[in-house]
Amino acid sequence: MESLSYYENQFIKADSLISDGNIAEGKELLEEILSQYPDFGKAHNHLGWIYYNKLSNYDKGIYHYKLAMKFEPKYPAAYLNYTYLLIDIGRYEEAKEHISFTMKTLENFDSSSFNSELGRMAEYENQYLAAYNYYKLAKTNALNPNFIDNMNVNMKRVKDKMSIFEKLKLKLN
Template sequence: MTDESKAEDLFFEADNLIDDNKIKEAKEVLLDLLNEYPDYGRAHNHLGWLYSVKFNNHTKAKEHLELALKFSPDYQGVYANYAYLLLEMNKYDELINFGKKYADKGVADAGTIYNKMAQAFELKGEYLEAHKYYKLAVKGAINNQFMEELYASINRLKSKMNIFQKLSLINKI
């Protein structure tokens, strides 16, 4: 068995454990995998996701997701996971810069990245920029439920705007 094949087998074992909600076991398999293959980016992604979503350890999550970006820059899932994490950590400017760097590169789900950027702008109180990125997210969306969420976000955003901000949207049409 080649090293690559062994690493993939361990990765898929961890992935299946996650699917079966055996989180602790999956974490151990991923840590074992990374101990032997420290540059296996997809394992860093999954471990980063676990640390973020299941263990609420944002510091470790960020570390692993950044390693996933470094070692597996073509692995699409890591971009969304990292954007979600940055928003959850209130790292709005970092998220916006990240999104500007990767959203249009073709490796990330642009709709998701733009949506997270829009949320960051909204939380910063920069409503016109948020509106711009929600609209970009709509252009990249193909899922009906996601589209509904985006339109709901746009309507929520408009309710936060003052009259001059709303008028500036009309003037852009």
């Protein structure tokens, strides 16, 4: 068995392949890594992303994200990617529980992204005031100007969907 550092380097290559659009080669390399180191959490995260985003195999995506969080519990990408998947497949209650757990236990989570996702769920559930407030909170803690612009767009869209009474409540707050 080769050393872990060899497989860490292989992981970096797989990440680069995926970034360059060579998904199939990256997937093969990740599977090779996991055949030798089945507890390599970051490789599980990347495989979860491939199954979810490129192959629409949500069950395998969930499987790999859960393994990523188990084996690499301080790796924030897996927590956020898992959140995206749960929301995209409509498992909102599970996503809310996962976000709550993440915000309580993970030290280096991206509060802006998680609040944005809470806003997205609230908007899907026609809870426009809550959605507006989550987007506003996401914007407050954000540093990326494009993300901030997106939150402004989200807030405007949600405000346009509000009833007159919700808009009044918004002004009173």
